[in-house]
Amino acid sequence: MINWLKSLSYKTFAHGIHPDEHKEETRHIGIQRLPFAPELILPLAQHFGKPSKAIVHVGQEVVRGEPLAEADGFLSVPLHAPASGVIKGIELKPSARGPKTEAIVLKVYTGEAQRILYGMPRDIETLTQEELLQAIQDSGMVGLGGAGFPSHAKLKIPAGHEVDTLIVNGCECEPYLTTDDRLMREHPEQLLQGIRIAMKASGAKRAIVGIEDNKMEAIKSLQAHYADIDDIKVEPVQTKYPQGSEKLLIKVLLGREVPSGGFPFQIGAVVQNVATLAELGQLLPQTQGLIERLITITGPGIKKPGNYIVPLGTPLRFILEQIGVADDSGYMIFGGPMMGSTVSFLDVPVLKQVSGLLVLNQGAAQDSSEKIYPCIKCARCVDACPVLLNPSMLGQLAAKRYYETMAKQYHLMDCFECGCCSYVCPSNIPLVQYFRIAKSINREKAAK
Numbered sequence: 001m002i003n004w005l006k007s008l009s010y011k012t013f014a015h016g017i018h019p020d021e022h023k024e025e026t027r028h029i030g031i032q033r034l035p036f037a038p039e040l041i042l043p044l045a046q047h048f049g050k051p052s053k054a055i056v057h058v059g060q061e062v063v064r065g066e067p068l069a070e071a072d073g074f075l076s077v078p079l080h081a082p083a084s085g086v087i088k089g090i091e092l093k094p095s096a097r098g099p100k101t102e103a104i105v106l107k108v109y110t111g112e113a114q115r116i117l118y119g120m121p122r123d124i125e126t127l128t129q130e131e132l133l134q135a136i137q138d139s140g141m142v143g144l145g146g147a148g149f150p151s152h153a154k155l156k157i158p159a160g161h162e163v164d165t166l167i168v169n170g171c172e173c174e175p176y177l178t179t180d181d182r183l184m185r186e187h188p189e190q191l192l193q194g195i196r197i198a199m200k201a202s203g204a205k206r207a208i209v210g211i212e213d214n215k216m217e218a219i220k221s222l223q224a225h226y227a228d229i230d231d232i233k234v235e236p237v238q239t240k241y242p243q244g245s246e247k248l249l250i251k252v253l254l255g256r257e258v259p260s261g262g263f264p265f266q267i268g269a270v271v272q273n274v275a276t277l278a279e280l281g282q283l284l285p286q287t288q289g290l291i292e293r294l295i296t297i298t299g300p301g302i303k304k305p306g307n308y309i310v311p312l313g314t315p316l317r318f319i320l321e322q323i324g325v326a327d328d329s330g331y332m333i334f335g336g337p338m339m340g341s342t343v344s345f346l347d348v349p350v351l352k353q354v355s356g357l358l359v360l361n362q363g364a365a366q367d368s369s370e371k372i373y374p375c376i377k378c379a380r381c382v383d384a385c386p387v388l389l390n391p392s393m394l395g396q397l398a399a400k401r402y403y404e405t406m407a408k409q410y411h412l413m414d415c416f417e418c419g420c421c422s423y424v425c426p427s428n429i430p431l432v433q434y435f436r437i438a439k440s441i442n443r444e445k446a447a448k
């Protein structure tokens with residue numbers, strides 16, 4: 001009762017939902033490391049923006065950490081070798097969603113010690129703001145919370161704007177996922193280094209780390225580590241989905257509202273998630289690139305759930321062989337159950353923006369394919385939507401394919417696909433899927 005009352009004293013946003021958290025399965029288990037797969041698949045498009053351009057050729061030997069592909073313009077990042085080995089091919093490979101995409105295939109020298117042989121120590125304190133932004137792009141870093149947006153592009157504040165606050169997103173509101181929780185507890189110094197880098201790169205004068213109050217160990221750990229630092233504050237917020245949405249978190253922590261269709265820098269803020277900053281804090285002082293990431297591997301279909309460091313490009317099939325799957329395992333999701341994407345093939349690799357692998361059992365898979373019933377106008381979706389849209393009306397317009405009306409009169413583009421409306425709908429209407437389709441059709445029309 002006391003904890004519940006205390007939670008109410010922390011800030012939060014209006015509406016939202018409280019799905020089962022399922023974090024207990026992994027949050028108490030320390031970070032582990034998976035071995036190297038014999039072959040890694042490295043798509044050139046694993047970030048928002050232009051795909052990177054391969055700079056290696058078939059048959060070339062590479063060392064762990066060496067660049068394999070370079071950035072193609074500002075909104076692009078390079079790609080680095082997650083292991084020492086030889087380039088086996090540059091070819092079309094299946095992606096998680098189905099269509100094939102160009103990828104570098106690396107045959108790993110599995111007998112090697114696999115030390116990182118590329119990069120050297122440097123004093124990042126001496127770098128100018130521009131040099132720091134270039135160093136972030138050179139590291140191949142993208143938002144590891146799932147968005148995959150190049151980090152240097154987000155931290156470069158456009159001319160004529162200034163940001164005063166870096167919001168460090170430690171909410172991790174998706175059910176099942178616990179990587180940020182573990183990173184905050186196990187690597188507070190690395191995170192601190194990343195926060196300093198992001199503050200300097202963006203020009204922010206202070207940082208606020210927002211953490212949901214279901215991660216009290218992480219909150220206490222960071223509050224203790226950063227106790228003597230005046231410009232970094234650790235602030236608990238109420239546990240509620242989707243608290244980790246950047247616009248909602250800014251509103252909760254700063255009381256400022258990002259304009260519809262706008263960006264956080266327009267109201268003086270920039271947001272980075274914990275995993276991204278912790279990686280930057282480790283990589284930049286060593287002049288290294290992103291070659292692996294921490295992911296939560298969990299769900300009722302997994303035998304050894306936990307948080308594992310996985311080399312980028314590791315095929316899903318290899319992961320499942322290492323971790324073990326239950327006999328009744330059902331379908332798989334990259335990311336969390338609310339905003340993640342279903343995986344259709346076992347030969348797809350872990351990419352930079354994959355924060356989790358969730359394997360459900362057949363019972364859960366059946367639940368998700370329940371029959372769809374007509375809307376009963378109960379308004380539960382309206383009460384759940386955190387950006388105050390009318391999902392019921394949007395759903396009816398989507399069924400009639402009135403996509404333009406959805407955008408022009410009912411603010412479809414403000415929907416950030418959190419899935420709260422689908423989650424609460426008693427008629428099992430897949431509202432968020434309708435909205436994704438409507439948005440992509442509108443985008444295609446606009447591009448034409």
Ligand code: SF4
Pocket residue numbers: 384385386387388389390391414415416417418419420421422431432435
């Ligand atoms: S998916 Fe879109 S419409 Fe549905 S609750 Fe989330 S923001 Fe609102």
Ligand code: SF4
Pocket residue numbers: 374375376377378379380381382391392395421424425426427428429
């Ligand atoms: S929750 Fe479902 S049934 Fe209820 S109003 Fe929304 S769309 Fe209709």
